[in-house]
Amino acid sequence: MAAPDLKTLFQQEEQLNEAIVGVLDAAAPSFYAHDTRQRPASYNTVITELGAATGHVFRNDEWDTWDFRLRVAVVTQRDTESPTPAAHALQKGHVRSLLSKLSAKFTTANLPYLQITLLRPDNTTISFENDQNRMQDVTTLEYAGQVAILNTAWP
Numbered sequence: 246m247a248a249p250d251l252k253t254l255f256q257q258e259e260q261l262n263e264a265i266v267g268v269l270d271a272a273a274p275s276f277y278a279h280d281t282r283q284r285p286a287s288y289n290t291v292i293t294e295l296g297a298a299t300g301h302v303f304r305n306d307e308w309d310t311w312d313f314r315l316r317v318a319v320v321t322q323r324d325t326e327s328p329t330p331a332a333h334a335l336q337k338g339h340v341r342s343l344l345s346k347l348s349a350k351f352t353t354a355n356l357p358y359l360q361i362t363l364l365r366p367d368n369t370t371i372s373f374e375n376d377q378n379r380m381q382d383v384t385t386l387e388y389a390g391q392v393a394i395l396n397t398a399w400p
Contacts, residue, residue: 261361271339287336289336
């Protein structure tokens with residue numbers, strides 16, 4: 246399916262965020278970083294950042310492939326009566342399992358103009374926050390990837 250215009254086509258971060266949030270909703274309510282909706286006690290936050298243009302996968306006359314970084318913050322609130330990180334480990338494992346074959350989860354229905362050609366785990370950062378009587382476990386999972394504009398998406 247062709248994008249309506251180049252302005253829409255080149256919104257790669259927004260397209261990736263929306264599609265990845267849709268996949269990760271199976272683990273916990275998921276949001277992109279600039280989403281203003283109220284967050285529940287346990288949730289995921291998705292941030293994608295487009296990097297350098299890397300090549301020409303589908304077209305020889307246009308840059309159509311870029312590196313990108315994906316960061317998923319897995320956030321769970323600990324129960325004050327029984328403060329164990331077991332729920333956090335379960336949610337983190339679920340997110341990792343969903344991202345393990347992420348590129349196979351997309352069709353032109355949820356990612357109509359792009360194809361994720363590579364997604365590889367890159368780094369994990371673990372922290373604990375005790376803020377305003379809310380104890381939260383936070384793990385940020387980082388992935389390195391490549392994304393290409395589909396040949397059929399060019400207007």
